[in-house]
Amino acid sequence: MEKAGKHIGGIPEPTLRRLPKYIDLLKELQKTKIKYVSSNFIADKLNLDSIQVRKDLAVTGIIGKPKLGFDLDELIRSLNHTLNWDNLNDAFLVGVGSLGSAIIGYSAFSSYGLNIVAAFDNDPQKVKKTINGIEILPVTKLAEMIRRMKINIGILTVPAESAQAIAEEMVEAGIKAIWNFAPIHLSVNKDVIIENLLLTQSLGLLTHKLSAKLKKDSMLMFTNH
Amino acid sequence: MEKAGKHIGGIPEPTLRRLPKYIDLLKELQKTKIKYVSSNFIADKLNLDSIQVRKDLAVTGIIGKPKLGFDLDELIRSLNHTLNWDNLNDAFLVGVGSLGSAIIGYSAFSSYGLNIVAAFDNDPQKVKKTINGIEILPVTKLAEMIRRMKINIGILTVPAESAQAIAEEMVEAGIKAIWNFAPIHLSVNKDVIIENLLLTQSLGLLTHKLSAKLKKDSMLMFTNH
């Protein structure tokens, strides 16, 4: 019963967001002969602070070796484990438009813990087709199949108008986490995990920063002489 | 020369990330008869704190009306202006794979300040085709056309291996901001704006939270009786 007692909060979200970057970098390194990697090296490559990198890696439970750094293979394993990427999480995708197709077509997700089992659409033209080995089924079968196959993850790539309804159907059928690409706020029972991926959120940052920079640059042109 | 003096920092990034959500919600509201919206209403719909919403909206410079709230149309305009979405920013996309095609195919970007002028690929099969009215050109023409058309934004949807090289070519030719979808850290001159959109970053959050939840739930099953 060691270390029982109160469960102290989870991993900070900013930290979680950096973990995939570490993994991508470290996998690159794996192609070389390097066996150990220091927090300083990682920080340098990713433009981060080495203290922050050490703090981040610490959440995975890995213990580094003073003077050497972290064992590369072990580090990748711990990071993957923290994200649960050492398991394959079964998922259904709904909405086989261009974005949905792109996601189904991206085979690399299996390295990131995601196994898309089937896709659903309401367009009869698309049904029965197969993309990347993944069958497209009529959306009328969605709920029944979620129940039957005990699927936990739903990927929502439908238009905004249908997103809430499909989300509700998913949750009703037992989906525990939704990866939502529709630009709309889903209201569901609060113990369902919703992860929104809004392309426009990222785009907004870009366009805002760009316009701020262009404005600043043109001001400098006038004041600097 | 009013209000000259030191330029105080920009808008906090967490705030910027919430602005598109406000816009999406408010555009929905625009379809109704509603003319004014309160911070409380918004907070309630998006599961946020109303104080936070007011603070966020304040960065756009809008001034609300006590007792009424914010003028809906005006609010949308200020939000769009803050993100520079009231301008169309020209962009080139490189890498017409499934994700690149999906992005080109998504016409709605024009409501979010993005105008994809042309796409580039090194596959002769894809070149000369047109998606959503956007022509696909050989990547050999990229640099020259960036210069000629004075394009500021580059969208990178190439495989990780080619991303750094294309990024360098873009920057060399005068690109000022890169929207990067390749799972790799780009090293470029630090005054180039890089906005990374890593699908796996978002996915990692989802899989981590899900596994934490499933673990917690199964623990409860044992301790609760």
Next chain:
DNA sequence: TAGATTGTTAATCGATTAACAATC
């Protein structure tokens, strides 16, 4: 006027950064 809502100033909280001891 009374009451709802904004907007500002202050308090809290959590993440980042710094300082430094521990270790191989």
Next chain:
DNA sequence: TAGATTGTTAATCGATTAACAATC
């Protein structure tokens, strides 16, 4: 051993939240 690197404890910084006065 000396030196590089980890890991912990403390300080700083910035975003969120709270308190409250201003306004229509």
